Amino acid sequence: MAQVVLKDLLKTYGNIDVVNRVSLTVEDGEFVALVGPSGCGKTTTLSLVAGLLPLTGGEIYIGERQVNDLDPKDRDIAMVFQNYALYPNKTVYKNLAFPLQMRKLSKPDIERKVMEAAKVLDIVHLLERKPRELSGGQQQRVALGRALVRDPRVFLMDEPLSNLDAKLRVQMRTEIKRFHQDLHATIIYVTHDQLEAVTMADKMAVMNGGVLQQYDSPAEVFAHPANTFVAGFVGSPAMSLIPLEVTGAETSLTSPDGWSLKLTPENARKASGATTPKVVLGVRHPTPRVHKAATPGAVPGRVYTVEPTGDVTFAQIYLGAHIVIVSLDPHFPIRPDEPVWVEFDQSRIHLFDGVTQQALTLA
Ligand SMILES: Nc1ncnc2c1ncn2[C@@H]1O[C@H](COP(=O)(O)OP(=O)(O)O)[C@@H](O)[C@H]1O
Ligand SMILES: [Mg+2]
Structure with missing residues (x-):
């Protein structure tokens, strides 16, 4: 896994800075939640890290490397989205294997990686099923598995639980936290739900209007909110x-x-x-x-x-x-x-x- 450094990240549409000079460091193995109200620039920030959008200004480092001009596929990241985007006609096994086939791994290597990921996520018994034969939580786990097989240096997750019902969301919250603990993965996790951020993350980056308001542990943010926005946003x-x-x-x-x-x-x-x-x-x-x-x-x-x-x-x-x-x-x-x-x-x-x-x- 790797450290991620954002330096003065800027994304402008027209004359609006939707990501306004955001700087922060995600340490190797850390789980950071990017949290804030709808429209505050979370997805845009994550897309910049992923390389899905061009930067207006600033720098992004993954590990030692400045990745500003690298294609998404060369950044060694894996993304998990709200809609899992599983291939509906492929079995779970093939969903997991597909990104590895694209990278031309050998068949035994593919099989080994798929089985490892399936074990971590407890989906071995689901490998022959199609996505429609899975519950929402199981589909979410397959989506995580598909990210995991790629051995990324960083996981980027954008509201991965928001399509699940309340009870399952709480359960998957625990599972993703466990996933992080077991793998010591570097994770940047976007959510509008402050409770998700507080319960899961090592650090939370609270954003509003494209501007980073505070970046610290949930306990510190709760005990010492930097301003009235953070004070009113964190805690229920x-x-x-x-x-x-x-x-x-x-x-x-x-x-x-x-x-x-x-x-x-x-x-x-x-x-x-x-x-x-x-x-x-x-x-x-x-x-x-x-x-x-x-x-x-x-x-x-x-x-x-x-x-x-x-x-x-x-x-x-x-x-x-x-x-x-x-x-x-x-x-x-x-x-x-x-x-x-x-x-x-x-x-x-x-x-x-x-x-x-x-x-x-x-x-
Ligand atoms: N392609 C675009 N063109 C213009 N404005 C955009 C575009 N994409 C996003 N925005 C605006 O940028 C802001 C941040 O969006 P987004 O990062 O998706 O917010 P969040 O994920 O925090 O809800 C919003 O005000 C949104 O309307
Ligand atoms: Mg968003």
């Missing part, structure tokens, strides 16, 4: 983001709705780094405490909806004009429209610059 339900203003000598965050939150010295120092008094408060659902009576330091609100899920109950609470989502013990008595008081845990809130949208940190 999303982090609540409330625009406020810094006021007072003893620094507080004040809402135009009339409530305010006195900051701890540490958070006050963070807030003082903002370019203007505008600061966005970020709150993850498990962190606030909800009270049924007025409590010093807690912010008055009104319950909007209550959504039990079994393990936890989510409540949407209006603090003035803005909603904060909290998760509660399912036994906590709470009803829509009742008044509550929300107490933020200041060691776990996030603060963002209200203008640049970047995280406010110390140092």
